[in-house]
Amino acid sequence: MESYASVSRENLVLAAKMAAELSKRKVRRACSNELLRFIKEFWPVVEPIRPYVSGWAIEAICEHLEAVSSGELTRLLMNVPPGFMKSLATSVFWPAWEWGPLENPSLRYLAFSYTPDLTERDNGRFADILKSRLYQELWGKTVRLPPHVGVHKVYNRSTGWKIASSVGGVGTGERADRVIVDDPHNVKMAESETVRQETVRWFRESITSRMNDPESSAIVVIMQRVHEEDVAGTIIGELTDYTHLCIPMEFDGDWRGPTSIGWTDPRTDENELAFPERYPEKVVERDKIAMGPTASAAQFQQTPTPRGGNIIERIWWLPWPAPGYEPQDGQPTTFPPCSLLVGSIDTAYGEKDENAWNAMVVFGVWSDQRERPKTVLMEAWRARLPLRGVIPPEMRTDQERKPYWGLAEKIADTIRRRKLDIVLIENKTRGNDLAAELRRLLSNGECTIVMIDPRGDKVARLHACQALFADGMVYAPDRAWADMVITEVTQFPKSKWADLTDCVSQCLTWLRAQGVLQLGTEADTENLRAKTFRPKPEPRYDV
Numbered sequence: 001m002e003s004y005a006s007v008s009r010e011n012l013v014l015a016a017k018m019a020a021e022l023s024k025r026k027v028r029r030a031c032s033n034e035l036l037r038f039i040k041e042f043w044p045v046v047e048p049i050r051p052y053v054s055g056w057a058i059e060a061i062c063e064h065l066e067a068v069s070s071g072e073l074t075r076l077l078m079n080v081p082p083g084f085m086k087s088l089a090t091s092v093f094w095p096a097w098e099w100g101p102l103e104n105p106s107l108r109y110l111a112f113s114y115t116p117d118l119t120e121r122d123n124g125r126f127a128d129i130l131k132s133r134l135y136q137e138l139w140g141k142t143v144r145l146p147p148h149v150g151v152h153k154v155y156n157r158s159t160g161w162k163i164a165s166s167v168g169g170v171g172t173g174e175r176a177d178r179v180i181v182d183d184p185h186n187v188k189m190a191e192s193e194t195v196r197q198e199t200v201r202w203f204r205e206s207i208t209s210r211m212n213d214p215e216s217s218a219i220v221v222i223m224q225r226v227h228e229e230d231v232a233g234t235i236i237g238e239l240t241d242y243t244h245l246c247i248p249m250e251f252d253g254d255w256r257g258p259t260s261i262g263w264t265d266p267r268t269d270e271n272e273l274a275f276p277e278r279y280p281e282k283v284v285e286r287d288k289i290a291m292g293p294t295a296s297a298a299q300f301q302q303t304p305t306p307r308g309g310n311i312i313e314r315i316w317w318l319p320w321p322a323p324g325y326e327p328q329d330g331q332p333t334t335f336p337p338c339s340l341l342v343g344s345i346d347t348a349y350g351e352k353d354e355n356a357w358n359a360m361v362v363f364g365v366w367s368d369q370r371e372r373p374k375t376v377l378m379e380a381w382r383a384r385l386p387l388r389g390v391i392p393p394e395m396r397t398d399q400e401r402k403p404y405w406g407l408a409e410k411i412a413d414t415i416r417r418r419k420l421d422i423v424l425i426e427n428k429t430r431g432n433d434l435a436a437e438l439r440r441l442l443s444n445g446e447c448t449i450v451m452i453d454p455r456g457d458k459v460a461r462l463h464a465c466q467a468l469f470a471d472g473m474v475y476a477p478d479r480a481w482a483d484m485v486i487t488e489v490t491q492f493p494k495s496k497w498a499d500l501t502d503c504v505s506q507c508l509t510w511l512r513a514q515g516v517l518q519l520g521t522e523a524d525t526e527n528l529r530a531k532t533f534r535p536k537p538e539p540r541y542d543v
Contacts, residue, residue: 024134024137024138027041027134027138028101028138028139031097031100031101031138032101032102034062034066035062035065035066035069035089035093035094035097036054036058036059036062038093038096038097038101039052039058039062039088039089039093040052040054041134042093042096042129042132042134042135045128045129045132045134045135046088046092046125046128046129053277053278054277055274055275055276055277055278056266056274057080057084057247057274057275058084058085058089060245060247060263061078061080061084061085061086061089061090061245062089063261063263064076064078064243064245064259064261064263065089065090065094065220067243067261068178068218068220069094069097069098069102071216072261073218073243073260073261074215074216074217074218074219074241075218075219075239075241075242075243076218076219076220076221076242076243076245077221077222077232077235077236077242077243077244077245078090078220078221078222078223078244078245078246078247079223079224079225079232079244079245079246079247079302080222080224080245080246080247080302081224081247081248081249081274081275081279081299081300081302082224082299083275083278083279084247084274084275086182086222087118087122087182087183087222088122088125090180090182090220090222091111091119091122091123091126091180091182092122092125092126092129093129095107095109095126095162095178096126096129096130096135098178099130099139099142099143099156099160100130100135100138100139100142100143101139103139103142104160105142105143105144105156105158105160106158106159106160107160107177107178108159108160108161108162108174108175108176108177108178108212109161109162109163109176109177109178109179109180110162110163110165110174110176110178110179110180110210111123111162111163111164111165111180111182112165112166112167112169112179112180112181112182112184112207113166113167113181113182113183113184114166114167114183114184114185114186114199115166115186116164116165116166116169118182118183119164119165119166119182120151120152120164121151122164122182123151123152123153123154123162123164124151126154126162127149127150127151127154130143130145130149130154130156131145131149142158143156143158143160144156144157144158145157151164152164163176167184167199167202167203168198168202174210175210175211175212176210176211176212176217177212177213177216177217177218178217178218178220179207179210179211179217179218179219179220180220180222181203181207181219181220181221181222181223181231182222182223183222183223183224184199184202184203184221184223184230184231185199185223185226185227185230185231187224187226187295187299196226196227196229196230197229199230199231200229200230200231200234203231203234204234207219221235221242224298224299224302225298225299225302225303225304226298226299226304227298227304227494228304228305228491228494228495228496229494229496230304232302233304243259243260243261244259245259245263246302247265247274247302248274248300248301248302248303249273249274249275249279249284249300249301250271250272250273250274250284250300250301251265251267251268251269251270251271251272251273251274252301252303253270255302284300287300288300293310294310294494298494304491304494305490305491305494305495310490310491310492310493310494311459311462311463311466311492311493312462312465312466312469312489312490312492313469313490314486314490316469316470316472316474317469317474317475317476317486317489318472318474318475318476319475319476319477319478320335320376320377320475320476320477320478321334321477322368322374322475335364335376335378336364336366336376337366338364338365338366338376339365339366339367340364340365340421340422340511340516341362341363341364341365341378341418341419341420341421341422342362342363342364342365342420342421342422342423342424342507342510342511343360343361343362343411343414343415343418343420343422343423343424343507344360344361344362344363344423344424344503344504344506344507344510345358345359345360345411345423345424345425345426345431345434345503346358346359346360346426346499346500346502346503346506347407347425347426347428347430347431347434348384348430348499349429349430356497356498356499357382357383357384357497357499357500358382358383358384358385358407358499359380359381359382359383359499359500359502359503360379360380360381360382360411360414360503361377361379361380361485361500361503361504361507362377362378362379362380362414362418362420363375363376363377363378363507363508363511364376364378365511365516365517370520370523370524371523371527372473372518372520372523372524373473373516373517373518373523374473374474374475375468375473375474375475375508375511375517376474376475376476376477377474377475377476377477377482377485378418379414379418379481380481380482380484380485380500380503381410381414381481382497382499382500383407383410385405385406385407385410386406386407387406387407387408387430387433387434387437388406388407388408388409388437389401389404389405389406389408389409390404390406391404391405391409392404398413407434408434408437408438408441409441411423411434411438412438412441412442415438415442415446415447416446420447421447421448422447422448422449422450423438423447423448423449423450424450424452424506424507424510425449425450425451425452426451426452426454426502426506427451427452427453431451432451435449435451450510452506452510454506458492458493458498458501458502458505459492459493461502461505461506461509462489462492462493462501462504462505464505464509464512465504465505465508465509465512467519468508468512468517468519471519471520472520473517473519473520474508484500485500485504488500488501489501489504
């Protein structure tokens with residue numbers, strides 16, 4: 001007769017097996033419903049020492065990836081700060097979730113990054129999850145693995161695979177159901193215009209040709225911003241079919257949403273942190289100091305231009321009219337009587353140059369009540385024009401001739417309308433041709449043309465103007481053309497264009513070098529010296 005103790009042990013073992021099986025079913029069911037639950041369950045496989053830290057930002061990432069899995073989205077861009085688990089969620093857990101819990105083991109993935117080391121690292125972690133005991137117990141019959149699993153290409157016996165590649169690679173000619181582009185730009189190489197443009201060109205020309213089905217296959221781009229014209233900038237500015245999830249480290253209402261699936265940033269307070277559970281305020285402030293304003297704005301805030309600006313802060317452009325100045329005839333853009341009117345021109349190499357504009361700005365110089373010099377932006381424009389216009393002889397008036405103007409005619413008109421004293425032109429090939437044409441169009445003494453030999457690169461030249469802006473010497477009216485200038489200068493050197501910026505720096509550095517624009521303390525010293533050592537006036541006649 002079987003002993004009671006033996007029966008009890010068997011019952012306990014059976015109960016334990018039933019409880020374990022019930023637990024697995026519960027996990028299987030929960031993971032099938034939520035990517036986030038799957039991540040929590042398998043986190044110890046990829047991070048056995050570091051504990052999992054949850055946050056609403058990770059939930060947002062998962063929610064948008066789930067929308068791709070359901071077919072609701074086929075184009076997704078996610079701009080998320082570093083350390084927010086974006087690579088783990090997208091390149092490691094999401095494919096394993098789609099193969100197993102969603103029972104789609106035939107899905108194929110191409111993963112790209114700026115270096116194959118990163119995609120192969122994530123493929124290794126992806127393989128670790130697939131080979132884990134729990135995963136095989138739950139979905140081993142669905143995801144049948146070969147005896148050996150590599151890192152370059154992880155595949156299963158249901159024709160599914162995940163290939164690790166890099167920017168410039170084409171995935172060995174393969175086509176996939178999911179193309180994952182994870183940080184295509186190397187942050188350290190972002191300042192190289194050549195490398196950045198080549199990466200954007202690769203993304204434009206190669207990625208869409210890697211799709212299995214042009215209609216249903218998905219592209220997911222996850223990255224931190226590095227430049228206004230990076231891959232994300234191209235998507236935001238030109239590819240309207242992408243859903244954009246942007247999570248700044250500190251709350252910025254411009255990115256609150258909602259996204260196309262209805263997600264909205266839950267924060268309401270300015271500068272509220274996105275992931276305080278892992279990145280509390282003291283850590284964020286420490287890292288911002290170490291990174292500097294430009295890098296922290298791009299990588300933390302997903303805005304390659306810091307809130308204030310890069311070299312020149314937006315708030316340094318003072319609004320015109322200045323306080324205490326009464327506009328004439330009720331016109332808000334009436335400018336003060338100026339002692340000097342200067343135009344500054346930057347020429348493109350040709351009228352069809354798609355990378356540059358011909359641009360011109362006009363600054364006027366006057367003195368305030370304290371006899372300190374100030375300058376105001378009075379006009380700005382940019383255009384792609386031939387050097388000389390072809391004007392029909394029957395066109396007599398300027399209004400009739402205007403549609404036929406070339407660059408020289410347009411500049412000559414600006415000179416005459418504004419009654420400019422001086423025009424500055426960079427001393428280069430097209431600049432010399434332009435100067436010769438202006439001398440032909442203008443009357444003797446109508447305007448002085450000064451050829452400029454710039455020193456240093458564009459960045460150094462704008463840095464030379466920084467003190468003038470910071471000292472409150474530069475004004476601009478509230479007009480669209482002025483905002484165009486301010487925005488470009490503020491975003492430089494990460495702006496799309498630099499032509500107006502070159503005009504501004506050329507003009508202000510020249511005025512500074514000529515002693516026309518002096519900082520406030522310099523002007524005060526000069527004025528005091530002039531008053532102190534002013535010679536005693538002599539009588540004009542004998543008395």
